[in-house]
Amino acid sequence: MSNVTPIYHRADELSSENSDKGGRTSPPSDHASPVGRQQLHDHHQQQQPHHFQRAHRAPGELELGVTEILEGRADAQRKVAATSGLSEWKGRHVWESNRPEWVSALVAEFFGTLFYCIAGEMATASYVLTTYAGNPQGNLTMIGFAYALGICFSIVVCATTSGGHFNPCITIAQIVFKGFPVRKAPAYIGAQLLGGFVASLIVIAIWHHELVEVTELLRSKGEAAVVFSASGPAGTIALFPTAGRSMGSIFANEFFADMLLSLVIWANLDGSNPFTGPQVAPYTIGLAYGVIVWGFSSANVATNTARDLGSRFACGVLWGQDCFPAKYSALTALTNIPATLVGVSIYTFFLSDTRRPPASTGETIPQ
Template sequence: MSGSWDMRYAAEFFGTLMLVLFGNGAVANSFLNKTTGNGDAGQANGGWIFIALGYGFGVMIPAMMFGSISGNHINPAITIAQAVAGIFPWSHVAVYILWQFLGAMAGQLLIIAIYWPHYKLTKDPALVLASFSTGDGTGSSLNGFVTEMIGTAVLIFGAMGLYRGMFFSQSVDIANIGIGFLIMTLVISAGGPTGPALNPARDLGPRIIHAIMPVPNKGSSHWEYSWVPVLAPTVGAIVGILIFKVIFSL
């Protein structure tokens, strides 16, 4: 990483903003009524691949822009896991997380501004909430926890391999592309039950915005589930990075 810590904080803010704008924006375009991605309410014409591309590029592009500045964590679970593994200073964890959450909230506010007329046309509160935050499709917090934990463990295990593996050690830009495809693949393969979040800021930041903003046709913010996409990705990230560290001498 390079630059001052203030520059790194700014990179985390804008990186997380772009992640939420591209990812949740793809969900909004796919789910909300009368968008170009969805002609009729309840028909996700854009499809799951459409959404996976949004989240994949939502990580890939900030990685290319900010990876050399802040490391492009844009995810509190990644920041905490790297601190646990001894490759990021604990003294900057809280501030990194603060700016990640602020970026996620700012990104969601931009989505509201863009899609405001479409929120008015979408009568199903579940579809409105889907463009903000996640939930388990079967209503099971246990299944949601398992899904988010495994998905985030695979995410950070794969990310460590991409950025620190021999093949990409001198080709960071190629590794950045790889991380985008990793996110896309996880959304496609492991995202069926929950969305997924894989990132506390990506879920909780927009959920707070959903709760406090007068979004048309919104229902419950489902706070009873909100702990799952915060705790499970954090646990998963720690498990994933420690497995990589033990086996591959991180």
């Protein structure tokens, strides 16, 4: 079988001879009249504006879609049909050339934090509220995976744009250990807090009827305190202290969870670490969050000021000031900052070495 080399056409060069609408259109016969060819061309121009078309898929080419990730890879000798439409719209390129750099970074921090928070909170709300309805759906394992995959997807989608902090303590650690500009920190942290707040508002909006119903049920039974617990409706949004646990034990739980998490994060930022790299870091960090949920949630664990404060303010919108238990609120919002700095210090000064060569990321297969 002979090899066929795909021929690509610019979108504005398309004509009736190569349309992708309804499959490949055969070129008009050489014996067709000039008038007939012109009418066919005019018809296609009216039906399919050229600037939103692309060439047809040539023999051997992959269709547009998920297969686009193969384009340009040295280890995957595949061709993907050329794109057009809004992806190649001139206005997009004008916008990219003129938008302020900080806009995209803050949007990425906002959505990265939102994605991580909404994944875990939706899973928690689903489990808690369906349990009250007598048909429990989910468990702690499901919630842990929800947070794990939420942070994984946040990194994959948003990290290339902003650096993927999604957590005020990571932004602070980046300032201290990596030289991240201090002037950018307030905006980054503000975007993270807003992301956590909006994520929680979305969860409240989706489950509003059930949250109000369970709240009224508990209060009618004289169990108002349960509303503001890990098993209560407010606890699906914000964090509350576990009954019977002292503040000291809650602090220790939060501190060591955050310290261990920071070690995993910083190990993935170490270019000389041969056991990780750009393609596995999102999953490694995501699983670390899952492990923290599975192992440390008996006393509740925040790990993230944006997740804690953002959700707490959203909780306050529906349930009021009871969402802000004084000592506990300060503990969950602030403990992760010194814990992260301790964990990063341990990795930087004891577990890494500037004399190590950069780890190989794999051999490049020649074209």
